[in-house]
Amino acid sequence: MPKRTDISSILVIGAGPIIIGQACEFDYSGTQAIKALKEEGYRVILVNSNPATIMTDPEFADATYIEPITPEIVAKIIAKERPDALLPTMGGQTALNCALKLDEMGVLAEYGVEMIGAKADAIDKAENRQRFRDAMDKIGLESARSGVANTVDEAFAILERTGLPSIIRPSFTLGGTGGGIAYNKAEFEKIVREGLDASPTTEVLIEESLLGWKEFEMEVVRDRKDNAIIVCSIENVDPMGVHTGDSITVAPALTLTDKEYQIMRNASIACLREIGVETGGSNVQFAVNPRDGRLIVIEMNPRVSRSSALASKATGFPIARVAAKLAVGYTLDELTNEITGATPASFEPTIDYVVTKIPRFAFEKFKGAANDLSTAMKSVGEVMAIGRNFQESMQKALRGLETGLDGFNRVPELEGVSRDVITAALSRRTPDRLLKVGQAFREGMSVEEIAAVTFYDPWFLRQIEAIIAAEREVQKDGLPIDAPGLRRLKAMGFSDKRLATLAVRSVGVAGGLAETQARRSGLLHDALVAMAGATSEEEVRALRHRLGVLPVFKRIDSCAAEFEAITPYMYSTYEAPSFGVSGSIGPECEAYPSDRRKIVILGGGPNRIGQGIEFDYCCVHACFALGEEWHGPAFETIMVNCNPETVSTDYDTSDRLYFEPLTAEDVLEILRVEQQSGELVGVIVQFGGQTPLKLAQALEDAGIPILGTSPDAIDLAEDRERFAKLVSKLKLQQPDNGIARSRDEAAAVAARIGYPVLLRPSYVLGGRAMEIVDSEAQLDDYIATAVNVSGDSPVLIDQYLRDAIECDVDAVCDGNEVRIAGVMQHIEEAGVHSGDSACTLPPYSLPPEIIAEMERQAEGLAFALGVKGLMNVQFAVKDGTVYLIEVNPRASRTVPFVAKATGQPVAKIAARVMAGEPLSSFEPFRRDLPYMSVKEAVFPFARFPGADPILSPEMKSTGEVMGIDTSFEAAFLKSQIGAGMKLPRAGTLFVSVKDTDKAAIVPAVRRLIDHGFTVIATGGTQTYLAEQGLAVERVNKVAEGQPHIVDKIIDGEVALIFNTTEGWQSLMDSKSIRQAALAGKVPYYTTAAASLAAAAAIATVGPEQLEVRSLQDYYAQ
Amino acid sequence: MADPASSRAQPSGATGVLVLADGTVIWGRGFGAAGSAVGEVCFNTAMTGYQEVMTDPSYAAQIVTFTFPHIGNVGANAEDVESRVEGAVGCIVREDVTEPSNFRSIERFGEWLARNGKIGLSGVDTRALTRRIRQSGAPNAVIAHAPDGKFDIPALLKRAKDWPGLEGMDLAIRVTREGQEGWEGGYWRLGHGYGRAARDATPHVVAVDYGAKDNIFRNLVRAGARVTVVPAKTSFDEVMALKPDGVFLSNGPGDPAATGEYAVPVIKALLDADVPLFGICLGHQMLALAAGAKTIKMHQGHRGANHPVQRVGEGWGETTGLVEITSMNHGFAVDAASLPENVEQTHVSLFDGTNCGIAIKGKKAFAVQYHPEASPGPQDSFYLFEKFVGGLG
Secondary structure (H helix, E strand, O other): OOOOOOOOEEEEEOOOOOEOOEOOHHHHHHHHHHHHHHHOOOEEEEEOOOOOOOOOOOOOOOEEEOOOOOHHHHHHHHHHHOOOEEEOOOOHHHHHHHHHHHHHOOHHHHHOOEEOOOOHHHHHHHHOHHHHHHHHHHOOOOEOOEEEEOOHHHHHHHHHHHOOOEEEEEOOOHHHOOOEEEOOHHHHHHHHHHHHHHOOOOOEEEEEOOOOOEEEEEEEEEOOOOOEEEEEEEEEOOOOOOOHHHOOEEEOOOOOOHHHHHHHHHHHHHHHHHHOOOOEEEEEEEEEOOOOOOEEEEEEEOOOOHHHHHHHHHHOOOHHHHHHHHHOOOOHHHOEOOOOOOOEOOOOOEOOOEEEEEEEOOHHHOOOOOOOOOOOOOOOEEEEEEEOOHHHHHHHHHHHOOOOOOOOOOOHHHOOOOHHHHHHHHHOOOOOHHHHHHHHHHOOOOHHHHHHHHOOOHHHHHHHHHHHHHHHHHHHHOOOOOHHHHHHHHHOOOOHHHHHHHHHHOOOOOHHHHHHHHHOOOHHHHHHHHHHOOOOHHHHHHHHHHHOOOOEEEEOOOEOOOOOOOOOEEEEEOOOOEEEOOEEEOOOOOOOOOOOEEEEEEOOOOOEOOEOHHHHHHHHHHHHHHHOOOOOOOOEEEEEEOOOOOOOOOOOOOOEEEEOOOOHHHHHHHHHHHOOOOEEEEEEOOOOOHHHHOOHHHHHHOOOOEOOOOHHHHHHHHOHHHHHHHHHHOOOOOOOEEEEOOHHHHHHHHHHHOOOEEEEEOOOOOOOOOEEEOOHHHHHHHHHHHHHHHOOOOEEEEEOOOOOEEEEEEEEEOOOOEEEEEEEEEEEEEOEOOOOOOEEEOOOOOOHHHHHHHHHHHHHHHHHHOOOEEEEEEEEEEOOEEEEEEEEOOOOOOHHHHHHHHOOOHHHHHHHHHOOOOHHHOOOOOOOOOOEEEEEEEOOHHHOOOOOOOOOOOOOOOEEEEEEEOOHHHHHHHHHHHOOOOOOOOOEEEEEOOHHHHHHHHHHHHHHHHOOOEEEEOHHHHHHHHHOOOOEEEOEOHHHOOOEHHHHHHOOOOOEEEEOOOOHHHHHHHHHHHHHHHHOOOOEEOOHHHHHHHHHHHHHOOHHHOOOOOHHHHHHO | OOOHHHHOOOOOOOOEEEEEOOOOEEEEEEEEOOEEEEEEEEEEOOOOOHHHHHOOHHHOOEEEEEOOOOOOOOOEOOOOOOOOOOOOOEEEOOOOOOOOOOOOOOEOHHHHHHHOOOEEEEOOOHHHHHHHHHHHOOOEEEEEEOOOOOOOHHHHHHHHHHOOOOOOOOOHHHHOOOOOEEOOEEEEEOOOEEEEOOOOOOOEEEEEEOOOOHHHHHHHHHOOOEEEEEEOOOOHHHHHHOOOOEEEEOOOOOOHHHHHHHHHHHHHHHHHOOOOEEEEOHHHHHHHHHOOOOEEEEEEEEEEEEEEEEEOOOOOHHHOOOEEEEEEEEEEEEOHHHOOOOEEEEEEEOOOOOEEEEEEOOOOEEEEOOEOOOOOOOOOOOHHHHHHHHOOO
């Protein structure tokens, strides 16, 4: 059936900010969908509050609304734009829930908007636990014994049937928030209460435990003619009990016979048919009893998902693109797979490699939270790796994770310990359980013993056992001296670095000692090399190249080479040569590098806190800008990345895509092949965050040209001592600072500067382990932690500018000219990590001369550093003085926000500048903006019970939203709504602020009292506010006994909280207030500046007064 | 001058080898049966069902290259077997076969291969081999496994060169049953295994075995038929003596032209007698030839468990245009352009538009090029068995 002509405009709802469970995979899907719909000539209207997305680039949709994704706001967009249809399946749970609500509110009926992709009833049937269960019963698919409860009593009644352990899943929550596994009745009651609370419908599903069963997922696409195909099967290495987003998974399923696989295939399709998913992609999850194959349906998602993004990348089948085409009436038989150009969309992909996904976690950011994995998702990113076998795929994934692993690294705390200790460690579902499995093999445990505790399928365990056995050989004998021997190891996925580590150990002295010796030059080193084969990554590489053991590149073609495909999508592997009549025919490589002028862009790897979608956005823009003619010729763009959630790894973002780990070894092998033909103009390492920057040295050493700002200049900016020299040369002012390599040195420096001081280890991203300390005692405590974090690297000590205003300046420089792209003023005062601060563009309260001074300093720095491309400078303004905080002569997190707020393609222009074009070719940046944009950070605290939900110099946010409007107050309010804060219109305000904030908070409190709020405060604050003539009631601090403030919060008597603290003790004391607020979903502000902004927003604009306007409209002003 | 073959350095540890007729030598590790076997090297892209593939008589005299790297993971069992006769002579895989992990497994895949006289070769770049087959056709070759690593490469090469190849070879006669058999097996269910056929069921289907997969008979039983299987060369009179309500024409190996010499006249007679007919794969080609159409060698064969086929033509009602995902294994196809007026095209490949199904107008006779019995592969096309059996008697 051809596309529908009875609809001409379509509203697409995005997923909003990056949060745990909903990351940039929805930007990937949404971007694909919008392109697919535009191709068909539809007018596309988009709403998404996340400015760091590619989909919100103004050239994608016809009308782009960066507005909060709430039913009320989207209703206003519908009223304004009058779309014919609404596509709710591209924006995760956020979009589905919003669409359901719009349907319920009658908005869709009122404006005649048809839901396409999935109907409201189908969504409800899939998401409502009881209806889903009934539907599965109807088609004869078994579900786990379970029941739905709306109260704790009902839950206990169901428990009689299901027994313990029991799984609790709240309805309609993201990534299973609020769910868990209960092993006893007390736990059961606790989790049920939390689940009922987390569920917007106060509903939980209580299920029999399938712990230890195997878990599978099927990615299905179905059209309105009832054609259905399976795009990919996925098997979880972690069995049931760990959320699939937190599980290590492989594709395709590896432990099923065809008969079992077909049962699952039939069941998946039957499930979509019964639920009524008429057009698009869905995923169905199954549990399989490993003892008898009994199959149980767990759940289905009637939309594209994280798994569908993974499946698309794993197979070369663009699920979101196809789903969008199906939603507008096409059927599968009418579509071709644009990636391969050779296969129809109705072709079920088959693969000839193994794909592994490993999630990446951030528990270290949330002290106090246990790192146990359960049914609520906690990971913040993931890596995907492709290999020709499980071992290669798995070991590539481990090194691509960038958590310091080169493969199955040792787990020192399990070395030489008793079986009981190892067994206990294995029984906990922790993020590093896979490595513990490897260690258990080293400690002599058997496959059967490990399987009995972990329930990992023995097949996976034997593969890991073989890796450990191979490691043992290298440790014993050193590296093989012949090509087949070394090739065998490389084909198992061992990195050069891991092999070097293992080889050194073969020398027979203690590993650490040998490594130290090996690093020394001279005869000893030569002797060690002679014994081990090689002792460093570089030496292993040299040996490998000498023996001719090189990786080849294979293509992802969706058909296992059955047909000729054009896919420029590749991965590396090690293959054996074959022999023709006249001798060896080398292993077959399908890279076929072109003869063009090419630029390689290195991506950012797995998402983590501090390095996420913003950097991928920059990489994508580099691809877009360089791949086409623009004041200069087009280049061939080559993308290297290993994050399956991203737009950068979409098939049409770059000309060629290598899905590979971002390590020196893997990248250098790609460059070796690309340099065989054409001209490598250079590599861009400055757009993907720290990940590619770390490779700069290795690339330079290998003689690879690096585009733009030199890595040395980047190093200069990050090296405190070198940078301090530059600053003094430029006569700029930095907060007083020093550097210390010991505890005593640190104490001396801090005493010289004066407390409070800001402490941090060098070379980190996202401000990990930064802390403000007020006393020498706290400093001692910090030193212990910091040294753990950064090994023997020094500790940096800064004067802490209390209550200073922090600013970001983004600029582009070509060597001759500097152009300021945007100046941002933070709302939270200096000391809160810039990634966690809200900020405005343009600045909302800075005098023009201060802005001019910051611009002047930024310009001077750009020239002095020799910046060619992007630069970000952070300043702090205190008492009219501008202090330079830091310079990042590379892409920064703020780039997409600046681009969205100003309507300028900043990253694109920077990429062209890096390739040699002068800034003068481009239109000047627009600086006089007749509107205000506010960026707000979004936090995952609710996922980490036990951690203190407070802002600090350590970055904790996972994503950001933007509010845009003509006034600061309205834009700020939008940013808060977009971030999920429901600001109250009336009720009780609780205030408890530190002494230095008491004067500052007065206007905010007065404003809210005038607006009708009643105010309560703890002792000191109450006294101070009362002295100012404000009617404020006193409430007990927690330490003062019950009833105290936390009781009031729990009882729902508090609507809004202003709570600022400083100093170790008061921070500890107030933790329970913040945790209660988080649990009770009470909006709370932990800085005076943000409290003022919130009060202003509440007092000035009611949410119903907010108006919606498209970016295109703003830019046209 | 030394024989060029001797310069094809044997890596240490190589216990298996594939020697192509053009002189290419591919080393690896042998498993399964020791010894050597000659055949045509083909490939299959299915990711599951290796045991079914290895026992499919359509692969007689062939060496199957599995494109999926891990083969043998789920071991071998007594159920996933598609015939008791010769199937593929050997297989080539990327990875060494591992210890099996599946509750249905009763032995290692390698042991099962050895017990069935089939040779395995691992450690081969199967993707490179597949691309070679795609580009220049399926080569004749010898697969050899010697646990001591001793191979006489020149002798193996000579054997590969001397083998006449599949063209013109009637393999059906080699893999068909010797006598007729009342089929007694039912279909498979998880936790129950295979059921038993009801021997008093009606209608009665006589199935001609050109090298049939057992799952075809199980599916006919599932659709309600009683099945009697007869050898490939059963005459028209012998078939009619069994009083069939319908006759089934099976899949099979080899060159359809060679098998057609004796099969086509029988099928013509059955058509003339208005006996309802259903054919699969080789049976499809036989029916087409009997109806006056031609078969052609395809530029590129279809070999996987993922091929989309679309319903076309009259008679599908609401399901016109529906797509089925099918198992395929054929290098010949019925030439759609050659179909006489009384033959209708019912299915086409969505990949290349080649014919995938025909029906004879005015008669209860139809056939498909693909494998609705699946095993391995998707079970989307079971309806064909119901359509056939349901239309009998």
